[in-house]
Amino acid sequence: MTNIKNNAATQETRRKLIEAAGEVFAAQGLHAATIKKITAKAGVNSAAINYHFRDKFELYAAVVRHALDDMCDHKRIFKELVGTPEQQLKELIFDMFEDTRGPSWRTTILAHEFAQPTAALDAVVEELIRPHVQRMDNIIRQILGSTADEKQVLQAALSVVSQCVHYFYNRELIRRLHPQVFDKCTWQDMAEHIARFSIAGLHDMCSQ
Amino acid sequence: MTNIKNNAATQETRRKLIEAAGEVFAAQGLHAATIKKITAKAGVNSAAINYHFRDKFELYAAVVRHALDDMCDHKRIFKELVGTPEQQLKELIFDMFEDTRGPSWRTTILAHEFAQPTAALDAVVEELIRPHVQRMDNIIRQILGSTADEKQVLQAALSVVSQCVHYFYNRELIRRLHPQVFDKCTWQDMAEHIARFSIAGLHDMCSQ
Amino acid sequence: MTNIKNNAATQETRRKLIEAAGEVFAAQGLHAATIKKITAKAGVNSAAINYHFRDKFELYAAVVRHALDDMCDHKRIFKELVGTPEQQLKELIFDMFEDTRGPSWRTTILAHEFAQPTAALDAVVEELIRPHVQRMDNIIRQILGSTADEKQVLQAALSVVSQCVHYFYNRELIRRLHPQVFDKCTWQDMAEHIARFSIAGLHDMCSQ
Amino acid sequence: MTNIKNNAATQETRRKLIEAAGEVFAAQGLHAATIKKITAKAGVNSAAINYHFRDKFELYAAVVRHALDDMCDHKRIFKELVGTPEQQLKELIFDMFEDTRGPSWRTTILAHEFAQPTAALDAVVEELIRPHVQRMDNIIRQILGSTADEKQVLQAALSVVSQCVHYFYNRELIRRLHPQVFDKCTWQDMAEHIARFSIAGLHDMCSQ
DNA sequence: AATGAATGAGCCTTCATTCAT
DNA sequence: GATGAATGAAGGCTCATTCAT
Numbered sequence: 104m105t106n107i108k109n110n111a112a113t114q115e116t117r118r119k120l121i122e123a124a125g126e127v128f129a130a131q132g133l134h135a136a137t138i139k140k141i142t143a144k145a146g147v148n149s150a151a152i153n154y155h156f157r158d159k160f161e162l163y164a165a166v167v168r169h170a171l172d173d174m175c176d177h178k179r180i181f182k183e184l185v186g187t188p189e190q191q192l193k194e195l196i197f198d199m200f201e202d203t204r205g206p207s208w209r210t211t212i213l214a215h216e217f218a219q220p221t222a223a224l225d226a227v228v229e230e231l232i233r234p235h236v237q238r239m240d241n242i243i244r245q246i247l248g249s250t251a252d253e254k255q256v257l258q259a260a261l262s263v264v265s266q267c268v269h270y271f272y273n274r275e276l277i278r279r280l281h282p283q284v285f286d287k288c289t290w291q292d293m294a295e296h297i298a299r300f301s302i303a304g305l306h307d308m309c310s311q
Numbered sequence: 312m313t314n315i316k317n318n319a320a321t322q323e324t325r326r327k328l329i330e331a332a333g334e335v336f337a338a339q340g341l342h343a344a345t346i347k348k349i350t351a352k353a354g355v356n357s358a359a360i361n362y363h364f365r366d367k368f369e370l371y372a373a374v375v376r377h378a379l380d381d382m383c384d385h386k387r388i389f390k391e392l393v394g395t396p397e398q399q400l401k402e403l404i405f406d407m408f409e410d411t412r413g414p415s416w417r418t419t420i421l422a423h424e425f426a427q428p429t430a431a432l433d434a435v436v437e438e439l440i441r442p443h444v445q446r447m448d449n450i451i452r453q454i455l456g457s458t459a460d461e462k463q464v465l466q467a468a469l470s471v472v473s474q475c476v477h478y479f480y481n482r483e484l485i486r487r488l489h490p491q492v493f494d495k496c497t498w499q500d501m502a503e504h505i506a507r508f509s510i511a512g513l514h515d516m517c518s519q
Numbered sequence: 520m521t522n523i524k525n526n527a528a529t530q531e532t533r534r535k536l537i538e539a540a541g542e543v544f545a546a547q548g549l550h551a552a553t554i555k556k557i558t559a560k561a562g563v564n565s566a567a568i569n570y571h572f573r574d575k576f577e578l579y580a581a582v583v584r585h586a587l588d589d590m591c592d593h594k595r596i597f598k599e600l601v602g603t604p605e606q607q608l609k610e611l612i613f614d615m616f617e618d619t620r621g622p623s624w625r626t627t628i629l630a631h632e633f634a635q636p637t638a639a640l641d642a643v644v645e646e647l648i649r650p651h652v653q654r655m656d657n658i659i660r661q662i663l664g665s666t667a668d669e670k671q672v673l674q675a676a677l678s679v680v681s682q683c684v685h686y687f688y689n690r691e692l693i694r695r696l697h698p699q700v701f702d703k704c705t706w707q708d709m710a711e712h713i714a715r716f717s718i719a720g721l722h723d724m725c726s727q
Numbered sequence: 728m729t730n731i732k733n734n735a736a737t738q739e740t741r742r743k744l745i746e747a748a749g750e751v752f753a754a755q756g757l758h759a760a761t762i763k764k765i766t767a768k769a770g771v772n773s774a775a776i777n778y779h780f781r782d783k784f785e786l787y788a789a790v791v792r793h794a795l796d797d798m799c800d801h802k803r804i805f806k807e808l809v810g811t812p813e814q815q816l817k818e819l820i821f822d823m824f825e826d827t828r829g830p831s832w833r834t835t836i837l838a839h840e841f842a843q844p845t846a847a848l849d850a851v852v853e854e855l856i857r858p859h860v861q862r863m864d865n866i867i868r869q870i871l872g873s874t875a876d877e878k879q880v881l882q883a884a885l886s887v888v889s890q891c892v893h894y895f896y897n898r899e900l901i902r903r904l905h906p907q908v909f910d911k912c913t914w915q916d917m918a919e920h921i922a923r924f925s926i927a928g929l930h931d932m933c934s935q
Numbered sequence: 936a937a938t939g940a941a942t943g944a945g946c947c948t949t950c951a952t953t954c955a956t
Numbered sequence: 957g958a959t960g961a962a963t964g965a966a967g968g969c970t971c972a973t974t975c976a977t
Contacts, residue, residue, distance in 0.1 A: 132340060133343075134340065254495055262474050264477070266473045300466075303516075
């Protein structure tokens with residue numbers, strides 16, 4: 104009589120499907136990925152997608168939500184930040200990098216969604232992304248000081264976030280341009296650099 | 312009975328097809344774009360694609376090659392830059408924004424290539440991207456001074472480029488998070504901000 | 520371990536299923552009706568149909584049989600008719616209309632059988648229709664008098680029955696041609712008209 | 728450049744498909760009929776239906792239109808009727824019977840549609856049925872005289888039409904009830920009877 | 936050179952049914 | 957006795973492609 108499917112078996116099948124779908128969607132894109140490939144990889148019948156997710160797109164939406172959910176670890180949102188605003192910003196940047204571990208299809212799927220959003224993204228952007236954005240904006244607002252207007256806060260936030268995002272979403276392009284980059288430069292190096300580079304930029308914005 | 316099709320009518324049909332295909336591929340991606348949509352937009356019969364390009368993928372390759380030619384042709388790459396390195400960097404940033412202005416499908420097609428590389432990507436990287444990168448690296452090397460090592464140059468370049476790329480590559484995501492951003496903040500504003508923010512960051516990198 | 524399912528719970532579930540199936544089969548027909556719609560309306564699990572009736576068609580057969588039982592049970596068939604043959608005919612016509620009143624799915628199910636006979640049709644004809652026909656023939660034979668041959672009785676019976684049948688069997692077509700017909704003209708009006716029209720026709724058949 | 732497909736080849740394929748579809752739809756109903764059965768019978772590829780009719784239902788609509796078009800021969804609508812209104816009515820009734828020749832699937836399809844109309848019927852009822860109805864109404868109005876109101880005209884028309892319709896749309900049911908009816912009673916006999924029976928009924932309607 | 940007609944392959948989805956619990 | 961989970965078969969439809977003209 105309950106709509107919520109929470110049996111162990113169901114949950115396990117859903118998990119297998121999302122995992123398999125994530126890989127296939129990442130490798131081939133929403134359209135080129137076929138139900139057959141996904142269900143074959145998951146080791147279930149093709150009708151299972153209809154049973155568990157109603158249709159292909161609903162499965163895709165579940166994959167996107169799962170990827171975002173995993174990536175934006177929500178425990179971290181409510182973590183108490185300490186120290187100066189600058190220290191808090193640095194910690195935030197390190198957190199973003201730390202979040203990018205896990206199956207590599209997550210970043211690929213999200214890169215697609217960010218570049219060309221589908222309805223799947225709209226369904227979760229408010230719930231899963233906005234809180235992070237607001238947190239970032241607050242810290243930046245503190246660094247810029249009370250004289251900064253909203254436009255400046257926005258521009259600054261874009262500058263900070265873009266540096267992180269670029270590093271893991273455009274991984275493949277970067278690797279082609281600088282083959283050894285990920286050997287010579289760990290993610291900690293990169294986070295360290297971005298923090299310092301950005302804080303300098305932010306301070307400069309106040310200087311006039 | 313020559314294989315080379317070079318009379319006027321044929322060339323005109325090919326041109327129309329590439330133009331139409333470019334828009335559709337940009338809007339929907341390689342797989343979601345259908346022959347019917349493309350030929351309808353071009354105002355020709357659906358068999359025309361197979362006739363002129365052998366198959367759909369061959370058409371796509373032609374489109375990518377065309378977009379590439381168009382953008383590489385830009386005299387701007389070989390334009391003489393003047394002024395201090397900082398002024399040159401600023402000009403480069405403005406050029407990047409200017410390149411992506413207008414309702415052109417060329418950048419979108421290339422974005423697709425980044426997200427889901429096909430055989431065409433290698434050419435894109437080497438012919439279009441690398442010259443820009445090298446130019447950028449040179450200027451940054453000048454700003455950082457002779458004490459900077461390659462790793463620093465690379466990190467700095469990524470920081471600068473990422474801010475520009477993010478602005479038009481993740482445009483749709485940004486629009487969802489900040490609905491009026493593209494009204495309140497013109498691309499000139501943005502380029503201005505990125506230039507100043509980055510130069511501050513770069514100067515900070517020398518300071519220790 | 521008996522095959523005969525006759526405890527209370529089982530009987531109740533069967534009853535709910537037949538009722539729900541009757542409505543759905545009537546509204547959509549045998550093929551368009553789906554197990555899911557039926558079980559949803561009955562408030563039971565979709566496996567219930569296979570459990571209680573072995574398969575979909577067996578359920579359909581049960582529904583037809585049920586509808587038949589219900590209608591044949593009618594005391595009206597064996598009701599004593601009084602008055603002149605003409606009065607009896609009029610009463611018969613009113614009875615036909617009265618049988619089809621109400622939001623019952625029984626007549627609709629039977630109409631489906633007429634349009635696309637399944638194995639269940641034979642039973643319908645012999646058990647439900649033929650008694651009515653014979654009764655009708657008897658009365659008409661009385662009105663036409665002893666000089667009428669069987670062909671005339673048959674033709675006359677068809678004329679009378681067809682007018683009634685048309686009114687509810689082709690109801691939807693009539694509604695499309697004369698949108699307000701069922702407002703302006705009650706079934707009593709219609710029965711009254713058919714009785715008078717038919718009796719005039721019948722009398723004319725004797726007149727030569 | 729023209730949307731109207733009127734090549735000989737196209738027309739021939741369309742004709743074959745409609746003929747095959749008519750038989751299958753009549754035998755199995757809209758839902759149970761499958762594209763495979765239809766195209767197999769027509770000797771064409773399954774995709775042909777999409778090409779010529781867009782989808783299964785559009786094919787069905789074409790079949791219904793074709794059946795009605797064939798049945799309501801339009802030359803007859805504009806035929807000059809002569810003689811008294813009673814003679815004209817008789818001629819109309821004979822025309823209706825004459826129209827029912829042709830492939831037997833036509834009547835079956837139409838019987839379904841009249842009993843449970845789909846959108847296919849709505850699309851053609853005004854164009855193909857209404858003119859016949861109006862013609863019939865006009866003649867009946869003449870017979871009933873100027874004192875008759877619209878309700879009476881409607882009831883009378885239903886009485887006349889129903890007798891004809893019943894005879895060929897419920898053929899199967901009639902045959903089961905009176906096995907030899909179609910041997911003993913030709914359609915001319917039946918038309919003759921209906922005309923006389925109805926005219927008596929109509930005259931009776933004026934008599935008070 | 937170009938096109939309307941036709942096709943085969945494959946995709947997503949639905950459905951009735953079965954199985955383990 | 958009853959059900960949630962899972963499945964195989966089949967259906968309608970779309971697509972890129974080919975063929976005859």
